[in-house]
Amino acid sequence: xxxxxxxxxxxxxxxxxxxxxxxxxxxxxxxxxxxxxxxxxxxxxxxxxxxxxxxxxxxxxxxxxxxxxxxxxxxxxxxxxxxxxxxxxxxxxxxxxxxxxxxxxxxxxxxxxxxxxxxxxxxxxxxxxxxxxxxxxxxxxxxxxxxxxxxxxxxxxxxxxxxxxxxxxxxxxxxxxxxxxxxxxxxxxxxxxxxxxxxxxxxxxxxxxxxxxxxxxxxxxxxxxxxxxxxxxxxxxxxxxxxxxxxxxxxxxxxxxxxxxxxxxxxxxxxxxxxxxxxxxxxxxxxxxxxxxxxxxxxxxxxxxxxxxxxxxxxxxxxxxxxxxxxxxxxxxxxxxxxxxxxxxxxxxxxxxxxxxxxxxxxxxxxxxxxxxxxx
Numbered sequence: 101x102x103x104x105x106x107x108x109x110x111x112x113x114x115x116x117x118x119x120x121x122x123x124x125x126x127x128x129x130x131x132x133x134x135x136x137x138x139x140x141x142x143x144x145x146x147x148x149x150x151x152x153x154x155x156x157x158x159x160x161x162x163x164x165x166x167x168x169x170x171x172x173x174x175x176x177x178x179x180x181x182x183x184x185x186x187x188x189x190x191x192x193x194x195x196x197x198x199x200x201x202x203x204x205x206x207x208x209x210x211x212x213x214x215x216x217x218x219x220x221x222x223x224x225x226x227x228x229x230x231x232x233x234x235x236x237x238x239x240x241x242x243x244x245x246x247x248x249x250x251x252x253x254x255x256x257x258x259x260x261x262x263x264x265x266x267x268x269x270x271x272x273x274x275x276x277x278x279x280x281x282x283x284x285x286x287x288x289x290x291x292x293x294x295x296x297x298x299x300x301x302x303x304x305x306x307x308x309x310x311x312x313x314x315x316x317x318x319x320x321x322x323x324x325x326x327x328x329x330x331x332x333x334x335x336x337x338x339x340x341x342x343x344x345x346x347x348x349x350x351x352x353x354x355x356x357x358x359x360x361x362x363x364x365x366x367x368x369x370x371x372x373x374x375x376x377x378x379x380x381x382x383x384x385x386x387x388x389x390x391x392x393x394x395x396x397x398x399x400x401x402x403x404x405x406x407x408x409x410x411x412x413x414x415x416x417x418x419x420x421x422x423x424x425x426x427x428x429x430x431x432x433x434x435x436x437x438x439x440x441x442x443x444x445x446x447x448x449x450x451x452x453x454x455x456x457x458x459x460x461x462x463x464x465x466x467x468x469x470x471x472x473x474x475x476x
Contacts, residue, residue, distance in 0.1 A: 217474040217476075219250075219251050219252070222473055222474065223294060223319045224293070224294045224295055224296060224319045224473075225251065225252050225253060225473065226252070226253040226254075226255070226293070226294075226295045226296065227247055227252055227253070227254050227255070227295070227296050227298060227469065227473075228254075228255045228256075228257065228282070228285070228286075228295045228296065228297050228298065229243065229244070229254065229255070229256040229257065229298050229300075230257055230259070230282060230297065230298065230299045230300065230303035230306050230307050231256075231257070231258075231259065231262060231263070231300055231301070231303055232299075232300040232301020232302045232303045232326070233301055233302035233303075233368075233398035233403075234262075234369075234370060234395045234396060234397065234398045235262065235263075235300070235301065235303075235391075235395060236258050236262045236263020236264065236265075236394060236395075236396065237256035237257055237258045237262075237263045237264075238263055238390070238394050239300075239391070239394075239456070239458055239459070240254075240256045240458055242458055242459070242462035242466075243458050243462060243465060243466060243469070244256055246462065246463070246466040247466065247469065247470075250466075250470060252470075252473070255285065255295075257281050257282050257285065258281060259278055259279060259281055259282065259303075259306065260272055260277055260278050260279070260280055260281060260399075261278070261396065261397075261399060262396055263394075263396070265281065269366075269367045269396060269397040269398070269399050270356060270358035270359075270366040270367050270397070270399075271358075271366075272367075272399035272401060272402065273401050274401055274402065274405060275305070275306075275309060275401075275402040275405040275407075276309070277402075278306070278399055278402040279306045279309055279310060279402075282306060282307070282310050283309075283310055283313055283314070286310055286313070286314045286317050286318075287314070289317050291316070291317075293317065294316075294317055294318060294319040295317065295318060295319065296318075296319055296320045296321075296322065296469075296472070296473055297310065297311065297318050297320070297321045297322065298321075298322045298324060298469065299321070299322070299323055299324065299326045300324045300325060300326055300456075300458070301324075301325060301326055301327070301429070301430070301455070302326075302327055302335060302398070302402075302403070303326055304323045304324075304326025304327040304328050304329075305326075305327045305329060305335045305402070305407065307321055307323075307326075308321075308328070308329060308407055308409060308414060309407060311409075311413065311414045311417045312407075312408070312409050312410065312413045312414045313413070315412075315413040315414065315416050315417050318417045319418070320417070320418045320419075320420060320472060320473070320475075321417050321418070321419045321420070322419075322420045322421075322422065322469065322472055323419065323420070323421045323422065323444070324422045324424075324457060324458075324465070325422065325423070325424040325427055325429075325430055325435065325453075325455050325456075325457065326421075326430075327339070327430070327438070328419070328421065328438045328439070328442060328444070329407050329409070329438070329442075330409070330441055330442050331407060331408060331409040331410070331414075332406050332407070332408065333406060333407060334403065334404055334405055334406045334407070335402075335403045335404075335405075336403050336404055337406070338434075338438060339430070339434070341434060341437060348374065348377060348378050348428055349378065349429065351371065351374060352370045352371045352374040352375075352378050353368055353369075353370065353371075354368065354369040354370065354371060355367075355368055355400075356368065356369060356397060364400065365400045366399070366400055366401075367397035367398060367399055367400055368397060368398045368400060369397045369398075370395065370398075372392050375388065375391060375392055375395070376388050377428060378428050378429055378455070379391070379428070379429055379454065379455045379456055380454055380455070380456055380459060380460070381426060381428055381454045381455075382426050382452060382453060382454035382460040382461075383454055383456055383459035383460040384459065384460075387456075387459040388459075391456075391459075418445050419444035419445055420444050420445055420446050420447075420448070420472050420475075421435070421438075421439055421444045421446075421447050421448070422447075422448045422449075422450060422457070422465070422468055423435050423436075423439075423447065423448065423449040423450065424450055424453040424454060424455060424457055425449060425450075425451060425452075425453065426452060426453055426454045426460075427453070427454060427455045428454065428455060429455040430455065446472075446475070448468050448472075450464055450465060450468070453465075
């Protein structure tokens with residue numbers, strides 16, 4: 101979550117950029133009809149996926165009400181049972197090297213780069229999805245479904261005190277405790293298996309920590325509207341650079357003091373009435389409703405912790421960044437600042453996406469993840 105902790109506003113309660121441009125002209129009417137049918141199909145698929153997610157959530161809530169104690173397979177590190185690439189030099193930041201957008205609605209599937217690459221030929225076809233602050237594995241329900249339909253393996257993690265993880269958020273005292281479900285999952289992978297880590301929002305800090313610990317188990321790391329820090333920098337250090345763009349975030353913050361008002365905050369909640377404007381300004385209403393009943397407090401201590409990242413470990417993992425230009429939580433200017441300070445191998449931009457592209461641009465996000473998985 102793009103947090104800016106100002107006491108005045110506390111409530112006590114570089115690279116080859118792939119941007120989204122219309123690059124195909126002279127499209128026939130039959131192709132336009134194909135696109136219209138594709139859009140209708142996408143909407144139908146979204147509806148079916150959403151109905152499945154809601155049904156699962158209802159069943160889970162009923163189970164809890166009946167006194168059950170269960171781990172929800174679709175959102176835990178046990179979701180998928182487990183089954184050496186070289187780092188490439190960063191491409192020059194040059195407009196002449198820009199490729200056509202993968203998210204352009206005018207592009208047909210057969211026009212995607214690396215389309216002929218088979219899943220079995222990839223270094224890994226296993227995605228591990230890591231949510232942001234306040235979110236849970238539930239936020240990836242569209243991405244999970246789309247990737248699995250394409251033959252990929254997917255693990256969506258609930259970090260400590262998030263989603264359906266039962267731990268009290270106020271009791272989280274450090275970053276390693278918060279990311280333990282992720283590091284525990286990676287630790288159990290066999291040494292020959294690698295995964296693609298995808299981190300959203302504060303999940304960027306979390307996957308960075310995991311990359312430092314298990315670089316040999318991470319094929320690629322994808323930062324989606326995420327905090328991408330340098331060594332000895334905390335999430336708070338980075339997000340404090342938002343200057344005047346953080347008014348909405350300050351209004352939305354509700355600090356919790358489980359240890360009393362004389363001690364530092366233990367967690368931050370977000371005002372539900374401001375969630376749409378802050379996180380979901382381009383997202384469907386049904387997904388905003390899902391988030392409003394599913395989001396949990398953000399642990400405070402991990403946000404303050406400085407990362408220790410080395411070139412040997414963290415620096416050896418191939419990194420990719422997906423920008424979200426309509427983002428009100430981590431503005432595009434701040435995303436650019438992080439990118440410029442620590443350039444990834446390649447940068448993509450999801451035109452029209454808010455802070456939550458898994459809701460606002462699920463199919464475009466899916467295409468980018470598939471494309472990144474196929475980059476040799």
